[in-house]
Amino acid sequence: MHEQRVNRRDRGSISVMVAVTAVSLVAVVGLVLDCGGRLRAVERADALAQEAARAGGQQLDIDALRAGQGYRFDRAAAERTATAYLRGHGIKGAIGFPRPDDLQTFSVTVETDYPTALLGLVGITTLPVQGHGKATLVHGITEGKTG
Numbered sequence: 001m002h003e004q005r006v007n008r009r010d011r012g013s014i015s016v017m018v019a020v021t022a023v024s025l026v027a028v029v030g031l032v033l034d035c036g037g038r039l040r041a042v043e044r045a046d047a048l049a050q051e052a053a054r055a056g057g058q059q060l061d062i063d064a065l066r067a068g069q070g071y072r073f074d075r076a077a078a079e080r081t082a083t084a085y086l087r088g089h090g091i092k093g094a095i096g097f098p099r100p101d102d103l104q105t106f107s108v109t110v111e112t113d114y115p116t117a118l119l120g121l122v123g124i125t126t127l128p129v130q131g132h133g134k135a136t137l138v139h140g141i142t143e144g145k146t147g
């Protein structure tokens with residue numbers, strides 16, 4: 001049999017390549033796992049914000065309606081209801097009216113963090129998540145549509 005001689009400088013070089021490749025693979029898997037989880041968290045935050053806006057959007061100013069001033073939100077009741085909805089789901093949010101003089105559009109923005117699964121190994125323990133929801137009062141037919 002013929003024996004092949006290995007250069008001493010090459011010994012262990014495959015081990016370094018395997019180690020670097022393994023670390024890179026774990027990093028890619030971590031990014032895919034945690035970014036996918038963050039997308040699901042954004043979807044949940046959007047759904048909670050939209051539901052809080054819907055709940056707050058059901059709070060009409062009945063006195064203004066009876067006085068013939070049209071449909072508009074009861075600002076305090078809308079904010080209370082949306083805040084209670086979010087609190088019931090363990091999340092905080094910014095609740096308000098985009099245009100203070102217009103009580104027909106109500107918005108909710110929630111902010112939370114997604115706790116990472118694998119990115120914590122490289123020091124990234126959370127990813128920010130934000131969700132938005134809006135309710136707008138529409139009464140009757142506002143415009144014609146074809147098609």
